[in-house]
Amino acid sequence: MKIRRLCIALLLVAAVADNAIAVTAPKAVNIGSDGERQKPVVLVEDGVAVGCRDKSVTSVEIPAGVTKIGNGAFYGCKALASVVIPESVTEIDWYAFYGCKALASVVIPAGVTEIGESAFLECWALTSVEFGGTVAQWEAVKGKDNLFNVYVHATSVKCADGVWQKPVVLVEGGVAVKCLDKSAASVEIPAGVTKIGNGAFYGCKALASVVIPAGVTEIGENAFDGCTSLASVVIPAGVTEIGLEAFKGCTSLVSVVIPESVTEIGENAFASCTSLVSVVIPESVTKIGYRAFSDCKALASVEFGGTVAQWEAVKGKDNLFNGYVPATSVKCADGVWQKPVVLVEDGVAVGCLDKSAASVEIPAGVTKIGNGAFYGCKALSSVAFGGTKSAWDAVKGKDSLFNVYVHATSVKCADGVWQKPVVLVEGGVAVKCLDKSAASVEIPAGVTEIDGTFDGCTSLASVVIPDSVTRIGGWTFKDCTALASVVIPDSVTKIGWEAFKNCKALASVAFGGTVAQWKAVEKEPSWHKGVPAKSVKCADGEARL
Known part of the structure; x- marks a missing residue:
């Protein structure tokens, strides 16, 4: 049948050709032996x-x-x-x-x-x-x-x-992009290369020595990551940055020469270089990335080419003193910088350098405690602050001092003792409940936002929300499985995502305003998911949740 149609089509083409009419030829098709189109x-x-x-x-x-x-x-x-x-x-x-x-x-x-x-x-x-x-x-x-x-x-x-x-090393556009022989024990990167690409020698476990040419200005991310046989490396002058995880896991690396041209050492750059015993950091370095030397368990000697004052100005220097690094000081050109218990940078307490410390003193000039600064300080029971109680109240991020790992309950200030509250308030926002075992809580007057504050407080059975609150943020009461009732003040204009999710005992919800006001409250999806209450009691009647 299909062959017949094709023949008809060809006859039509011939016919119109006789009449000098231009037509487009049909597309070729594959016809099988059975006459079917393939x-x-x-x-x-x-x-x-x-x-x-x-x-x-x-x-x-x-x-x-x-x-x-x-x-x-x-x-x-x-x-x-x-x-x-x-x-x-x-x-x-x-x-x-x-x-x-x-x-x-x-x-x-x-x-x-x-x-x-x-x-x-x-x-x-x-x-x-x-x-x-x-x-x-x-x-x-x-x-x-x-x-x-x-x-x-x-x-x-x-x-x-x-x-x-x-080749052993494939070069494209001046970039050493890949080592094509993972079994190579020694490699000389060709002259003319200006960058060692991301992951170029990743996992070259047999690589024991490498010659990097003078023209190289950049060592990319993970460039030598996992080169477990690499014992030493000379980074040429001209390199300005050692990329993220560039030498991570080089477990045989004993020494490394960092040139004066380097200004930044990337995150995890030398992480898990377990044989690295010493490092000389040039005065040109102004930033050391997160956990740059973490798990360098043999690193006992650190030198810096600049002065103590210059070292103080280096950002991220705490990343030399965490994750099992035994070094306790840095030898500078004009003296020795001793590792403090609390490292402060630009008014921020960025880290506790002694995780076994039972007590710490935070300097008066601190205005913020960095995220996770005291993480894992399980022995910490005594905290002092060089400033006043009001100055401590103004310090941001102090909730980082009071978590499941830190057992301190107060801060000794210059003018008295600041007691750890049940609800920590910063800038009018209730940021965290510091007592996860609390059965009842009264949020302080003046608080305007509650934001994820009581997430996972499974013992919380009752809460008083002041009239000053205008926003209940996402996950604020999520998984508060004992919470049986709540009164939301008429000042609230927004309730965030999953704010009361899985409050399985929450059978009573009341709102201080009218039904019309309740309907005007902006409510994000799933704000009451898993809540047994089906309605909210308002001042002039009931409305659906």
């Missing part, structure tokens, strides 16, 4: 090969005109042994041939300029790679390293004018 194996959309209809196919010829082999186009075609890529293709996208385990050879046309990440991942049999262009053209192809990973055994590319050999 769907193409390769699905093409807008010039992109987006998929393979038959995962069991053994050979494929991608149609001419295709410009891109799309993301995962042949993913999982385990039997695919040969593929013909047309000259029109310019890009092979991510995971294009991922899992094509039978693919033994591939010819990449000269027009290809980019190969996406993991494009040939798990192509176990791929040992022969050819490229239609010159060696110089192949050098310019972006992402060519994606042909050479732990799952691909090819070691070279046959080009039109010679053979390109897989």
Whole structure:
């Protein structure tokens, strides 16, 4: 039937041609031996090969005109042994041939300029790679390293004018992007490289020595992460920043030379370098990232090229003294800086450097206690503050001193003792309930917002909310499973997300204003999820929750 229709169509074309009428020829179709129209194996959309209809196919010829082999186009075609890529293709996208385990050879046309990440991942049999262009053209192809990973055994590319050999270190645009030989014990990064890319030597466990050329100005994130055999490294002058986790987990690293050009040491840069015994930090460094030397259990000697005053100005210096670092001082050019119990930076108590301390004294100039500054200080039972009680009241973040790990109940100030309240208030906001076992609470007058304050206070059975409160924030009473009743004052104009979620005993809800006022209150979704009460009692009647 379909053949007949095709013949009719051709006769119509011939007929209109006789009448000198221009027509468009019908698109070619694949006709099987049974006369049925065949769907193409390769699905093409807008010039992109987006998929393979038959995962069991053994050979494929991608149609001419295709410009891109799309993301995962042949993913999982385990039997695919040969593929013909047309000259029109310019890009092979991510995971294009991922899992094509039978693919033994591939010819990449000269027009290809980019190969996406993991494009040939798990192509176990791929040992022969050819490229239609010159060696110089192949050098310019972006992402060519994606042909050479732990799952691909090819070691070279046959080009039109010679053979390109897989290098130990692949360089693209002045960036050392990847070490292609994970078993290499020593590596000399080529001259001309200006950056060691993110993760370039990640997991090169056999790498014991590396020569970094003088032109390098940047060491990227995770550049040498997990190089467990690397014993020493000289960072060249010109490098300004040591990236996040750059040398993390280099467990054999005993010494490191940081040049005067470095201004910042990134987060976790030398974390878990368990053999690192000493470090010299140049005076050019102004910032040390979070946990930069955490778990450096052998690090007993720290030197700084500048003065004690300059060291005091270094941001994040507490990150040298946490996570099992035994060093207790820093030798500076004009003296020794001793590690304090409480480290203060720009008026902020950023950390307690002695987690075993039973008592601490916070200087009078402190205006804020940093998030988690006293986390894990389980022995801390005595806290003193150099300023007055009113000055202590104005300190932000003091709730960080009163959590499940800190047993202090008061702060000794210059003019008396500040007692830990049940509800901690800062700037008119009730920020935290400091007694999770409290059965009843009266929120102080003057509080305008309650924000997540009583989340998880499972013993809380009753609460008094003052008329000054205008907002009950998200999760404020979440999981207060003993809370049986609540009176919301008519001053409240907004109730946040899941504010009373899972208050399973909350059978009575009252509102100080009218039904109309209640309806005007902005209520975010699920604010009363899991609450048994179905209505709210207002001054002039009842309304639905």
